[in-house]
Amino acid sequence: MSEKITINFTVNGEKEQREAVVGHTLLRFIRNELHLTGVKEGCGIGECGACVVLLDGKPVNSCLVLAVELDGRELVTIEGLSKNGELDRVQQAFIDHAAFQCGYCTPGMILSARALLDRKPNPTDADIDEALSGNLCRCGAYQEIRGAIKASSGK
Amino acid sequence: MLSYDYIKCTDLRNVFQELEEGQQVYPLAGGTDLIVGMRGGKFAPKTLLDIKDIPEFNVLEENDQGITIGAAVTLNEATTFAPIRDNVPVLAEGCHSVGSYAIRNRATVAGNICNASPAADTAAPLYCLDAVVNIVGSDGTRSVPIREFFTGPGKNALNKGELVQSILIPRPYPEGKGVYFKASRTGSVDLATVGVAVQRWGAQVRIAIGAVAATPVRALSVEKAVNEKGQKDWTEAARLVHDDISPITDLRGSREYRYHMVEVLVRRGLEQTMGV
Numbered sequence: 001m002s003e004k005i006t007i008n009f010t011v012n013g014e015k016e017q018r019e020a021v022v023g024h025t026l027l028r029f030i031r032n033e034l035h036l037t038g039v040k041e042g043c044g045i046g047e048c049g050a051c052v053v054l055l056d057g058k059p060v061n062s063c064l065v066l067a068v069e070l071d072g073r074e075l076v077t078i079e080g081l082s083k084n085g086e087l088d089r090v091q092q093a094f095i096d097h098a099a100f101q102c103g104y105c106t107p108g109m110i111l112s113a114r115a116l117l118d119r120k121p122n123p124t125d126a127d128i129d130e131a132l133s134g135n136l137c138r139c140g141a142y143q144e145i146r147g148a149i150k151a152s153s154g155k
Numbered sequence: 156m157l158s159y160d161y162i163k164c165t166d167l168r169n170v171f172q173e174l175e176e177g178q179q180v181y182p183l184a185g186g187t188d189l190i191v192g193m194r195g196g197k198f199a200p201k202t203l204l205d206i207k208d209i210p211e212f213n214v215l216e217e218n219d220q221g222i223t224i225g226a227a228v229t230l231n232e233a234t235t236f237a238p239i240r241d242n243v244p245v246l247a248e249g250c251h252s253v254g255s256y257a258i259r260n261r262a263t264v265a266g267n268i269c270n271a272s273p274a275a276d277t278a279a280p281l282y283c284l285d286a287v288v289n290i291v292g293s294d295g296t297r298s299v300p301i302r303e304f305f306t307g308p309g310k311n312a313l314n315k316g317e318l319v320q321s322i323l324i325p326r327p328y329p330e331g332k333g334v335y336f337k338a339s340r341t342g343s344v345d346l347a348t349v350g351v352a353v354q355r356w357g358a359q360v361r362i363a364i365g366a367v368a369a370t371p372v373r374a375l376s377v378e379k380a381v382n383e384k385g386q387k388d389w390t391e392a393a394r395l396v397h398d399d400i401s402p403i404t405d406l407r408g409s410r411e412y413r414y415h416m417v418e419v420l421v422r423r424g425l426e427q428t429m430g431v
Binding site (some may be wrong): 069071131132 | 260
């Protein structure tokens with residue numbers, strides 16, 4: 001079935017109106033319709049966090065959200081974090097701390113971290129571990145990731 | 156690509172016609188179990204009925220009766236709701252044990268019980284708190300105790316055309332500490348191999364356990380020994396839990412391992428809530 005529904009939403013600060021295929025996930029819609037390919041598909045069942053985006057400011061697994069559920073909501077992807085060509089401080093901290101190797105998990109990691117710092121500017125190690133509990137890194141850069149988030153906190 | 160119709164309902168009155176007349180109509184709230192199940196072929200809905208923006212389902216409040224958790228309230232919203240944290244922290248622990256932070260931003264408390272997994276992390280705390288499930292249908296509302304809501308693996312007490320409207324944590328709240336222990340293969344983002352909730356009520360204790368039978372169960376043998384017979388040896392008391400459970404072997408653990416872990420966790424729970 002390829003039924004489409006018109007949806008209105010905000011993506012990275014811009015208001016948009018698009019047709020969304022009812023059978024598509026938000027993940028597929030972001031990559032194939034909005035052409036924002038920072039978001040990645042890993043497991044497709046909500047366990048790895050490579051597809052994390054911010055929906056109304058909260059990190060969610062976009063593989064477990066339907067495209068049509070975006071209607072009326074505000075979406076932020078990794079492409080929306082930098083402002084006027086300047087990286088968000090979490091992005092810069094990930095570079096400074098070499099907090100990735102292959103980079104596949106990085107967009108989801110950074111968005112989960114951004115949301116954490118927005119709700120808790122000075123997170124403890126336990127807060128960081130909880131916030132990133134759904135973000136897996138197969139390269140095992142967890143120590144560096146935690147370091148990058150700590151370095152970008154409290155500002 | 157998945158194939159289904161999508162209908163968004165924002166008025167409770169319009170829900171029941173769709174539910175009763177449609178074929179294979181599935182309510183969609185958080186979707187975290189539903190969408191995974193659709194991908195895996197477990198569920199094949201013809202219609203998804205998005206109910207998460209119905210105002211009645213978004214209630215999260217405390218009043219004279221207790222705490223009401225609407226059907227669309229997410230696990231993170233419940234975990235951080237002050238009356239839950241302050242009065243029934245055992246439930247906050249259970250909610251917090253489900254999935255990951257991002258999952259809990261979508262998944263709902265009501266969805267956790269409607270999915271009716273015997274391993275549902277909110278179930279054991281809700282059993283200890285004698286939660287009440289408020290059900291709504293075209294004929295009106297009815298309420299069932301949480302212990303009657305779970306009827307088997309993946310099966311609940313809802314009839315066709317009915318939905319959970321909310322879950323009530325009734326007053327009086329427990330006096331004393333409550334804990335939820337979860338044994339799982341990984342530290343987070345895994346289903347419970349076993350889940351044990353132990354809640355003190357003054358001099359009494361209530362214990363409920365998940366993933367050890369077709370539904371969550373109360374450890375009534377242990378409760379009786381402690382509450383009625385005055386058993387103070389927690390090791391002896393915990394041993395009685397074998398009479399209350401009938402675990403199976405599956406990919407998360409063997410039957411024998413479950414018996415062992417439940418006994419250990421019940422003893423630990425008694426120590427931490429009732430004193431060493």
